[in-house]
Amino acid sequence: MSKMDHSSSSRMKELALDKYRNYINLDQPFIWKSNRLDLDELHKIAYQLLKYFMKEYSEANSHHAPDDDYLNDMPLSQKTSHLRQLLTIRHPAEYNKIPDNIQQLLDIFLQNQIDPNEIQSAASLPRVNQLFSNNNDPFFSKIALWRGDITRLACDAIVNAGNTGLLGCFQPTHLCIDNVIHAQAGPQMRADCFTIMNKLKLNTESVGSAKITRAYNLSSRYVIHTVGPEINDHHGNHSISSGRSPTKNEMAELASCYISCLELASLVGLKSIAFCSISTGIFSFPQDKAAEIAIHTVREWLNVNRTNTSIELVIFNVFKPNNEVFYIEQFERIAGTRVNILDNHRTLNRETKTDIDVAIEWLKSSNSLLIAAAAGLSASAGLDYTSEKLVKDLYPGLYKAGFRTLYSTFGGGMSDELQWGYLFSQVHNVRYNWPPSTVYQQLKQIALSFNDNRFFIITTNADGMFERNDFPVENRLYTMQGDYSMIQCLRPCSNNSVWPVRKYFEAAYPYVDKKTQLLTDKTKLPRCPQCGGKMFLNVRAGDWFLSTPYDQQAKQYNTWLTNSIQQANAANRLLVILEIGVGFNTPSVLRWPMESLAERHKNIRLIRINVDHSEIPTHLVTGQKGVSLSMDATKAIQLLWQGFFNK
Structure with missing residues (x-):
């Protein structure tokens, strides 16, 4: 150089x-305020700030501002996220100067986002x-x-x-x-x-x-x-x-x-x-x-x-x-x-031993376990939706057509023959034939130590990995974003136009070219048996998604959660949320609700495993209600498994 x-x-x-x-x-010099706020005070300030900036944004863009009750009922993590988003899009040339009293509240609130022990x-x-x-x-x-x-x-x-x-x-x-x-x-x-x-x-x-x-x-x-x-x-x-x-x-x-x-x-x-x-x-x-x-x-x-x-x-x-x-x-x-x-x-290397020890201690002293899993857990088992290599190896036809990751396939741009050739290949590879993995097996051993229906799984993954790894999922699994084993009418023509995919898969998969991923027989393209319209896998990839097959799972989850919270309170023991690989693609689905549970219930603890986004709201950290493990799920689960079973 x-x-x-x-x-x-x-x-x-x-x-x-x-x-x-x-x-x-x-x-x-900019002088920090020394105020350290408790949870109720943070909620009040977040509400005031969100109300001000939401009103400011609504008036500038001719939008209707949300009701006060809606803002007030948000969990703190969601209030914080919405506030940050409003400030992110706020251009100083388009808005008046922030009033001094609002700016002072905002400074106090932002300073409370940093735990002094983290500095x-x-x-x-x-x-x-x-x-x-x-x-x-x-x-x-x-x-x-x-x-x-x-x-x-x-x-x-x-x-x-x-x-x-x-x-x-x-x-x-x-x-x-x-x-x-x-x-x-x-x-x-x-x-x-x-x-x-x-x-x-x-x-x-x-x-x-x-x-x-x-x-x-x-x-x-x-x-x-x-x-x-x-x-x-x-x-x-x-x-x-x-x-x-x-x-x-x-x-x-x-x-x-x-x-x-x-x-x-x-x-x-x-x-x-x-x-x-x-x-x-x-x-x-x-x-x-x-x-x-x-x-x-x-x-x-x-x-x-x-x-x-x-x-x-x-x-x-x-x-x-x-x-x-x-x-x-x-x-x-x-x-x-x-x-x-x-x-x-x-x-x-950042010190993780203390957080691991705390997480193990919580697991050992808990009465119930809630596993909240997203794409990061599947990625640790080899199904990484961001991996270019995976697409190149498994789906060379997709790769040649310009699709570099599995996430990119959700954006459209495929012919019907390529789309269904890929989807049926994905069903074959992932839902029916993906091999068991160490991370799921160790997680299963931890879960099975909670007897008498004291664990539950809620997941945004539609890949069936828990079933593939022989988890006892009956009455214990809520796949809230759908399941690769189901297919639905894309219109949809009714609330019940959902069927098992197996029949359609077995009819079409023999006609999928393994090199190009093209479905070579157009007569095997699935059609809705009720209206004759196009179909798609029953996964939340658009507003056409039918959640009816999972309504019973949702009821089972809510019943289990209510009972488990009551049991934990009665026994003065913990309900631990083991959140794995949940990022910010759809934070309102799992990430914020898990934070809200830990925030609202004194005996709930949150263990967040995420290699990129393990951060936990400061009020949960300072309140000793959450720990973050900034590492791959495979490593984190192995450490928890070793500590839990004293390996």
């Missing part, structure tokens, strides 16, 4: 700190030089690698990987770091970014440049916003699966992001700065190359500026273990040796 002019006048001009610094009160002090982070024996490279003494939530990192500045608009992401369902940081900081930070763009008369922020604001309700003091390069697919769209290598110009742009952030931090006199993995999310920059550029650029800059910078610590923040590995490999190349494995385990 060639050296760059780190102190060029053009870069200083682009940073333009003096032209906006005073307009956003950059040097005025990681930058000063206490181990330096990378501790990972190597007899290595005196001065660079390593100024570097830390930390895996965790960057919004919980107490340092001078964290780096936000934004977009060229610099105002944050306006898509409420995006879980990009831009959204995560803005959501916790609060709307003042977006207002500051808006002021910067106006004062500098910018329509877009340049790739590779940076701007700084206060961090407000984050754990850091400042946020430095930078825009990294996008790796585009052949159609000019950014795509995580684009697969191409970055150009020399894109690599230089990424290096420029790091240099601009370091220059800006140094101008403000900051001592510590934490970098996220810029451009490696939806912007699709390869993670290994991004780590190489990040480390070598920072190393070169610190070397050139070692006598004229305030920066004493640079933190590379990662969120996933596989991203962490790329940084470790680069450190090893520089050091010329492998890291000390013991030190690596102690200093780099």
